[in-house]
Amino acid sequence: MTSHPQEGIPVGISACLTGQEVRYNGGHKRSRYCLQVLAERFAFEPFCPELAAGLGVPREPIRLVGKVGETPRVKGTVDASLDVTERLEEVSESFIEAHRHLRGFVLMKGSPTCGLERVKVYHPNGMPSHADSGAFVRAMRRDYPELPLEEEARLNDPVLRENFITRVYALDDWKRSVEPSPSRHALLQFHSRQKFLLMAHRVETYRELGRYLGEAHDVPLEEAMTHYLRRFMAALSQPATRKSHTNALMHVMGYLKRALDGDTRQDLLAAVEEYRLQQVPLAVPMRLLNHYIQRHGSDYIRAQSYLQPHPYELGLRNAI
Known part of the structure; x- marks a missing residue:
């Protein structure tokens, strides 16, 4: 049988799942399964695209905005002029380039950056339109398509x-x-x-x-x-x-x-x-x-x- 290394396997994880208080409201979404079970096998490397893009804590929530068939933009929910699409693209590309050693990534459900699927996309008029993946996930699927991705909630x-x-x-x-x-x-x-x-x-x-x-x-x-x-x-x-x-x-x-x-x-x-x-x-x-x-x-x-x-x-x- 294939032997497995004794050291932890490097796996990325949304920083809020490790207990880091990096969410828009200053909170976290600590994952007991990841930290108490998988951490015995995986060497988790936390990352928060929104924090890396310069958005503070706490911060104005962001969301995906666009029409069906378009690549959604990432904008503020209060200030419509806040558009962090390009910044998120830059930090996502930089992260992927520096983390080709990762064997997987555990993601935060529903996040406009880290959501794997079924993330709400809003029409420019503010009404819900359809669903897509988060901006960070889209970049990973494009630039590192072989990397296993999964949402923490789906690990149940x-x-x-x-x-x-x-x-x-x-x-x-x-x-x-x-x-x-x-x-x-x-x-x-x-x-x-x-x-x-x-x-x-x-x-x-x-x-x-x-x-x-x-x-x-x-x-x-x-x-x-x-x-x-x-x-x-x-x-x-x-x-x-x-x-x-x-x-x-x-x-x-x-x-x-x-x-x-x-x-x-x-x-x-x-x-x-x-x-x-x-x-x-x-x-x-x-x-x-x-x-x-x-x-x-x-x-x-x-x-x-x-x-x-x-x-x-x-x-x-x-x-x-």
Whole structure:
């Protein structure tokens, strides 16, 4: 299995979620889960785009303003002449350029800068118009599209929580194993050990990227790496389903069929079927599979990140 570093994985976070009193009203939105659970694994790096853009604390609230189809501007809710769009763009670009080492970012829900989605956009006449992403989020999606993003409030959903943390660890693997010494061999090795994780999220992308790597001999290495990583991370951003997990589990079991007796195979099949029928969580068949793979599996199957994409102690697969 893929080993994980002992030091914290660098992950960005909206500063108000760490308890810093940087909100427009001088308050904060301290996240207990981030600070008491994830902080044991992640080295959080707080950032507040509004504070970085020179807006004080407390300050006039800002909001997104624009028409459908336009990129919203960021303006004051009281003083219509207050427009911080360009300032926010500058600080966002500077932050992204200086933080390419991050493996993810936890965002504040509903913020005109940090909201991931469903942020209210107002018509210039002051009436609610539609919804969009916050200004900082739009910049990150444009300039660092492979970075896993998630709102803190959505981490209460077990599926979204497991998905986000899976993506953080997958990007961390890439940054530790591929980026330091780029080579086609490193890229192929990464794809090899991510096979079943990618299959569980989007089997079509697994096949697509396999073909791409097989045919990309003449593509410059940097271009091939960029294309691969963005397609890989985009596929992982789609949460795996029970159906896709079941498919991946059955494929993993195929590597044990000659090593196990009939009764043991039936026990494994029964655990997978109970998971498919929503009678047990994913942790149950995974626990059995890991047990037998450690005893009878090849080096190839033991190296699969799917078997342990994140620390077991987090218990993320106990709830999905």
